[in-house]
Amino acid sequence: MHAMKRLRIFVLMLGAVLMIFSFNSCLDDDKYPADRYWIRVATVKPTSSTSYYIQLDDSTTLLPVDGSIPYFGLDEERRALVNFTLLSDSIKGYSHAVKVNQIDSILTKSIASGLGAENNVVYGKDPVSLDYVWIAGNYITFQFRTYFGGVKKHYLNLVQTNEKKPYELEFRHHAYDDPKTAEGVGLISFRLNSLPDTEGETVKLKIKCNTFSGDRTYELDYNSAQRIFDPGPSPSSINFQIPK
Template sequence: MKRLKKILWQAFLIGILLLPLQSCLDDGYDKNAALLTIGTIHVIEGNDYYFELDEGTKMYPGDTTQLHNYHVVNGQRAFIYFTLLDEKINGYDYNANISHIENILTKDIYYMPQEEEDSIGDDKINITEMWFTNNYLNIQYQFYYSDNPEKKHMLNLIVNRNSNGETTEEENDYITLEFRHNAYEDKQSKRGDGLVSFKLNEIEDMIKGKKGLNIRVKTLYDGIQYKKINFIAP
């Protein structure tokens, strides 16, 4: 239960409004309490699947009767609303009744050719938190947007093949990527927060032997900034 509490607390810290939550460490833990966690969906075969939770445990969706028309995608990151079931399932740490799955924007890292730089955009956005989960980089962000539902924003993490910036010896230990935002000229009426997960498999060859990633971002108030994140905490 200690490991489960860790990811429940992480979900709280990134600003997600939780359903009523009881500590899994309390002796009086209510097994019927609604919980929220973060994980990655893995398809076994057909529509059968399980969740790999962010601290490495596995959760089986033993009861999905409350889900309606949810389309399962292998590798999809998601917020998972659940209650624990008593029945143990061999090979899994938890068995759960799943009440709701809310997808997290999950994308590949993009190798940007020169001719597509304008379409990718470089509008202002803040990175408020970053962390690695298995083969994903998770970025919590803030940007401004309007209430117009027709206006869709686009987020990308790119390898900029056109970048000719000089790097220091320290920076050579990191792979520089660019976190790009295209607001499509949406009005900056209100500030919003969100979370996006980027798959690292596209840059596996690039990151071998490196300390971490160096993320370029055009911030809301302070211009272009670089934020480093280590693969293993120093």
């Protein structure tokens, strides 16, 4: 029962993620019908223990004036998948007033320290596919795909394995021998505040990952002073390079 529930959650997440990149409407429409909604990856920013606003990855800010209250609490800033309906234009210093139809927390972690010879034991090296990745604000977010059985909880980390090369990281996946019952997709974000300041320069942020086709390295342009990137409505606009 628990296995089926977990797999169902991943299937629902897949549908929501695909809608992010296939939804054709933009936030500049003149009219906001009550039955129209948007789904976006965003950052939930608390302003008190009972109030918050939402910042999209293109810096658009949304003030919730109606709808769902986050079930995960407002004790700290979190990444989330937000389903919302636009109610009005600029309000009290925010880009839009919105009704929050649904809000789900995205697992958000700090970059982990490398453990040398223990990396495979602690962080694992099970294969995983990276569909999309983007940098927005203080976060790097991954849409990943792998196989789940619903028996064991998977462990995902972004690991800094070489302190002398701080912009070279490894995306690690530990499946703990979970049965490969069905393919699932999910989202995870990592905080970038532990990386050194690039001092206005743009550097290559390299992400090494063990995929189902073997080890691959993905490169993104990274500038700590300009960490806003809008993935846009189409996957083709993602700042994500797949090596040949």
